[in-house]
Structure formats: structure tokens, C-alpha cells
Amino acid sequence: MSERLPEQSQPILPSRPEQGRALIVVLAVMATLAALALLFSRGADRLEHDWSAQLSESSTVQVMVASETLRAAQMSAVEAALRDTLPEARINVLESDELDALLRPWLGDAPLPDDLPVPGLIRVNSRAALPVESLQRRLEGDGIRIVVDDHSRFSGSLSRTVGRLVLLGIGLVIATLGAALAVSLFATRAGLSAQRDIIHVLVQAGASDSFIARLFIGASARRGTVGGALGCAVAAGLWLIISIGPGRGTVGWSGALDGIIDIILLVALALCFGVVCAGAAGWAATRQLTDERKRL
Amino acid sequence: MDPAPQSVEHSLVMQRIGLRYGRGPEVLSGVDLALPPGSFTFLTGQSGAGKSTLLKLAYLALKPSRGLIGLFGRDVAVMNNAELQVLRRRIGVVLQDFRLIDHLSVFENVALPLRVAGRERSSYVTDVTELLQWVGLGHRMNALPPTLSGGEKQRCAIARAVISKPDLLIADEPTGNVDPVIGERLLRLFAEMNRMGATVLIATHDLALIEEFPARTLHLENGKIRERR
Incomplete structure (x- = not known):
């Protein structure tokens, strides 16, 4: 007499919900910061374009x-x-x-x-440019002297400042992704140490390094994507609150197109978290397994 | 320079094997061993004689300090990782401490070598189920190892070792934790595997069992092997 079997195979690595949740929270906080930096950069860029357009007119x-x-x-x-x-x-x-x-x-x-x-x-x-020189010549004939200020002093300075802010935002996004990579590296190394017995069984059963690494990559990719998605959702919510109220002229979303592009970027950022975490896990696992093979 | 393992027809060949841990004394010293394909061999020796160490060398969990190991006619020292992985799939191992994975069911533990080999679940469900019924664990397929008795764990570990029909079956004290009746039944399973063509090497100190299953017996003492009749 035999028992009824589940339809699906069980995951080879044990799921540790409490540890997984803690890592997801850490990744979500990082993703929130990265997403806010991204949204601030995009908002500042939009604002600069609005102001420059107004000043140029x-x-x-x-x-x-x-x-x-x-x-x-x-x-x-x-x-x-x-x-x-x-x-x-x-x-x-x-x-x-x-x-x-x-x-x-x-x-x-x-x-x-x-x-x-x-x-x-x-x-x-x-919208048309003012022909300053011809106007000055014409009025000088009537004995009137005029000086025209086209605000280019302010718009140039504004452009440079916002350019630096955008670079700073991009730097923050990259730094945060780097921190996520480091977190994933540590988590994978800890996982490899914790699952040493299982890995030995797998090696003895003839598992390749890539087979074992894939187990860690899958778990890490899931954690990174979920953490990234949660963080980006929180950032999008905060940004929506900023956007409600004052319209054009603020860093928030002032139009549907801006919002859609930003949401697409946030989805891409969440996926980046997944890819970065998966890459870090794969690298850490492969490297550690290679080191262990040298001893066997 | 040492010659390559001499015989392509032997499942396992060890030539002048020496092993020491760190700078300590040699645990094994100048061990020579040859297991012809389809042979059934007991390895005996006192506790601490180095039986488990010798088996570890045979199933590629350790590298010798000196000497040559040949498996299925190939020198393992010159094989790369990918070749060793393929070779390990031809070896079934039953360890003293079972090494079952606690969060996987009995069925999943036994199916593990087939999953590792890349087989689809649907292709092995029947094989694993039949084997578990054969070893008396048909009613415990969904049980987790921590809930199994010592004998059940032992049978699960043996089922895992034989599920992929290995060419070489290595067992370290496979009957150490079970009562004599189950021990005899398990040994019959090894004999059946041997009858189907597998080379079997069993380390044991259970001399009564050896008497019931007369087979070639090697004795390990002071780091050296000698034949025992």
C-alpha cells in the first residue's frame, strides 16, 4: 500500500520564511531609496525643462x-x-x-x-525670439536706450544644478543596487554554509556546480524581485502623494505620460534588483563551489 | 612516474594509496585494491582502522595524499570536474549517518539522484514508488526523515543509493542501525543489485552477517589491506 504523492517536486533547498522575509524587507527598503532617487532625478529634470521653457519664452x-x-x-x-x-x-x-x-x-x-x-x-x-539688436537700433534713433534680459544667466545655472542632481540620483541608484548585490552575496554565502550537508549530498549524487548554483540563483532572484517590487511600489505611492495637489511646476507627476514612463522605469528597477541578486548569488555560489572542488 | 590504473575492466582500482590528514601520520599506507565488475566485497576492520576513509576515497569525497585511484578504467586524478560529476552518478553510496535531507519527503530523498541527473518527475515516479514499496517504505513516502525510525532511515538511504542503478555500490555499515531481520533483508537488496551487475563494496564489522553472505572479504589493519578467507 502506497501513499498518494504531491503533483510537484519539493524545492531541494529548504525555504526559511523568517530569514527570507528579513532579507526581503532589507531589499525593499533599498529599493524604496533607489526608486525615490530615480523619481527625484526624473522630477528635477522635468522641472528644469519646464522652467527653462518658461524662461526661454x-x-x-x-x-x-x-x-x-x-x-x-x-x-x-x-x-x-x-x-x-x-x-x-x-x-x-x-x-x-x-x-x-x-x-x-x-x-x-x-x-x-x-x-x-x-x-x-x-x-x-x-515663443518667437526678440530681435534685440534691430530693436535697439530702431529705438536709439528716437533717443531711447533699452537693455534686454533674456534670463539665460538663470536658466544656464539651473540646467547645471539639475544636471548634477540627476547624476547624483543615478549614482544613488547604482550605489543602492551595489548594496543589494553585497547583501545577496552575504546571504548566498550564509546559505551555502547553512546548507553544506545538502550540498555534499548533491555533489555525491553527481550534481554539477551550475545545478547547485541555480538553486541559490532562483531563490535569490525571487527575493530580489519581490523586495524590489515592494520598494518600488512604496516609492510610487509616496510619489503619488507628492503629485496630488500642486500640478505643473513641482517635481511630482504632472501628467499621465510622465507617470507612465516613471512606472515603467520603476518596474525595470525592480527587475534590476532581481537580476543583480541572482547574479550575485550565482557568482558567490559558483566561486565557493569551485574553491571546495579544489579541496576534494 | 606511477603507471596508470592497470585494468580497464575493474570497477575500482587503488594502487599504493596513502592518506594523511594535514601533517599527521598516514591513516592509509600503500593500500592496493582491485574490485572486478560484478564483484561483491566486504571490507572489515576495527573501529578507527580507516574503513570509512577508504570508502571516501572510493566514492571521490577525498583525494589521496599519494597513489592512484581508477574508476571504471579511468584515472580519476586526470579527470576534470564535469567528468567526475558524471562518474559520481555511476556510484551509489550509503553512509553511516544516512545524510537524508530533513525537509524532503522520503520519496523526494530517494528521487534526488534522478532529479540531479535531469530526469522529468513523470519518468521516475513509478520507479521510485516501486523501490520504496520493495524496501517496505511504500506507506511512508510522504514522511519526513526526522519522523522515521533508524531502520526506516537506513532503508531510505539505501533506496536513494540504488535508485539510479549504479555500477558501483558502496555502503558504510549499512546494517549498523537495524535489527538483524531488516539487516538481512537489506543485504539481500545489495545481493540483488549485485546479481543485476553492480559491483558492491560494503564496510562492516558485523561478522555474523558476513558468515550468512559468503563473499570476498578484505581486512583493513594498520593502514593496510589483506585478503581474508
Whole structure:
């Protein structure tokens, strides 16, 4: 009389749920940090592109008013010249209270002297580039001097800063994957030591190194992928919270396409965790088995 | 330079084998041994005489300090890992401590050599089941080793050693933990394997058993082997 057998073969290595869970938690925390670094990098990059686009579409024209009596006439002349040059542009002449507001951070709330030579400011928003030199020549003929600021000083600095932040984010992702690799190496070595008796039985049964290594690779790949997926899911949740509320102009998701691309990247990151853990396990197992073979 | 193992027809050949652990004295010294294919041999000797060590050399779990070992006509010293793996699959081993895997069922323990050899489960279920019934473990196929008695463990270990129909069957005190009736039955299993063509080498100090199964007997003493009639 014989018993009924299960349909599937049992795994050759024992599953140790408590040890496996602890490792998955460690990997999930690492994956969360890596995913947040990735999302911050992507968010900062998006923000830089938004700001740069906005800055490139706007410029400020300073009108060096010759005297207060001529201010109104000269400002009108410049405004007319701008409308003539860029008919599609949004042109906004700053009023005196707006000028005062701009100076307040430097001069405080004290009333400004009447004879303080403050240039007139005109804000221009246009997709088309402002032909600065021809405009200057045209207005100089009327005795009006203008200076145009296209904000390139700020956008260049912003680009460089964000570029460094993106590099830092990529570095953090790589460093975290490296830490996951180290964790997997240690876990595999510990597993090999703990399962020494089973490995001896397998070797005696004629198992190849790759057969034994595959047992550890499979377990490690599962742990890495599950840990990576959990960590990335947590990071995606946090990012969703950041994204709710303020829309465009923040580092969070401001559109469906951004979100979809980021989710695809997070899935790839989770798979990377699986691959890195599997690779580390395979390398550690093969190396240790090779060392042991030399002694046999 | 030592000659290559002399006989291609021998299952196991040992020539001038010496073995020492570290810088200690030689446990085995100038051992010569030849097992023709299909032979049945007992290896006797007192505890600590080196029987288990000699068997370890035979099933490739140890390397000798000197001398040559030939298995199935090939010098194992010049074989690479892949060749040794294939060679190990032709050797069935029953160890004194059984070496069963505790989290695997009796069935899975016995099927292990077939899994290692890459066989599909469906191709070996019947073979393993029949063998387990034959050794009296048909009703314990799903049991885990820690729940087995000493005799059941012994039978499970023997079933694992013979499931792949090895050409060379090596057993270290296979009847040491079982009562005489089961011991005799297990020895009949070895005799059956031998009748089917396997070379059998059994280390034992059970002289009563040897008397019941008359076969070539080698005695290991002071690191050397001598024939015993």
C-alpha cells in the first residue's frame, strides 16, 4: 500500500520564511531609496525643462528713461515698437507699484525718493525670439536706450544644478543596487554554509556546480524581485502623494505620460534588483563551489 | 612516474594509496585494491582502522595524499570536474549517518539522484514508488526523515543509493542501525543489485552477517589491506 504523492517536486533547498522575509524587507527598503532617487532625478529634470521653457519664452526689456517727464512717452514708444516687432507677444508694462515691489527686497519699505532713476520695465512673453539688436537700433534713433534680459544667466545655472542632481540620483541608484548585490552575496554565502550537508549530498549524487548554483540563483532572484517590487511600489505611492495637489511646476507627476514612463522605469528597477541578486548569488555560489572542488 | 590504473575492466582500482590528514601520520599506507565488475566485497576492520576513509576515497569525497585511484578504467586524478560529476552518478553510496535531507519527503530523498541527473518527475515516479514499496517504505513516502525510525532511515538511504542503478555500490555499515531481520533483508537488496551487475563494496564489522553472505572479504589493519578467507 502506497501513499498518494504531491503533483510537484519539493524545492531541494529548504525555504526559511523568517530569514527570507528579513532579507526581503532589507531589499525593499533599498529599493524604496533607489526608486525615490530615480523619481527625484526624473522630477528635477522635468522641472528644469519646464522652467527653462518658461524662461526661454520670456524676457524683460529695461527702458533707460532719460527723465521722469519723458517716462510715459518713452515707455509708450517702446511698447509700440515691441507690438510692432512681435505682434503675437504678450506685453506687460510694469506699473510704478510693481517696480517698487521689485526694489523692496533691497531697499526696504521706506518711500523711494522722487528723483531716483528707476528704469521702466516691460515684460515680454513670446515663443518667437526678440530681435534685440534691430530693436535697439530702431529705438536709439528716437533717443531711447533699452537693455534686454533674456534670463539665460538663470536658466544656464539651473540646467547645471539639475544636471548634477540627476547624476547624483543615478549614482544613488547604482550605489543602492551595489548594496543589494553585497547583501545577496552575504546571504548566498550564509546559505551555502547553512546548507553544506545538502550540498555534499548533491555533489555525491553527481550534481554539477551550475545545478547547485541555480538553486541559490532562483531563490535569490525571487527575493530580489519581490523586495524590489515592494520598494518600488512604496516609492510610487509616496510619489503619488507628492503629485496630488500642486500640478505643473513641482517635481511630482504632472501628467499621465510622465507617470507612465516613471512606472515603467520603476518596474525595470525592480527587475534590476532581481537580476543583480541572482547574479550575485550565482557568482558567490559558483566561486565557493569551485574553491571546495579544489579541496576534494 | 606511477603507471596508470592497470585494468580497464575493474570497477575500482587503488594502487599504493596513502592518506594523511594535514601533517599527521598516514591513516592509509600503500593500500592496493582491485574490485572486478560484478564483484561483491566486504571490507572489515576495527573501529578507527580507516574503513570509512577508504570508502571516501572510493566514492571521490577525498583525494589521496599519494597513489592512484581508477574508476571504471579511468584515472580519476586526470579527470576534470564535469567528468567526475558524471562518474559520481555511476556510484551509489550509503553512509553511516544516512545524510537524508530533513525537509524532503522520503520519496523526494530517494528521487534526488534522478532529479540531479535531469530526469522529468513523470519518468521516475513509478520507479521510485516501486523501490520504496520493495524496501517496505511504500506507506511512508510522504514522511519526513526526522519522523522515521533508524531502520526506516537506513532503508531510505539505501533506496536513494540504488535508485539510479549504479555500477558501483558502496555502503558504510549499512546494517549498523537495524535489527538483524531488516539487516538481512537489506543485504539481500545489495545481493540483488549485485546479481543485476553492480559491483558492491560494503564496510562492516558485523561478522555474523558476513558468515550468512559468503563473499570476498578484505581486512583493513594498520593502514593496510589483506585478503581474508
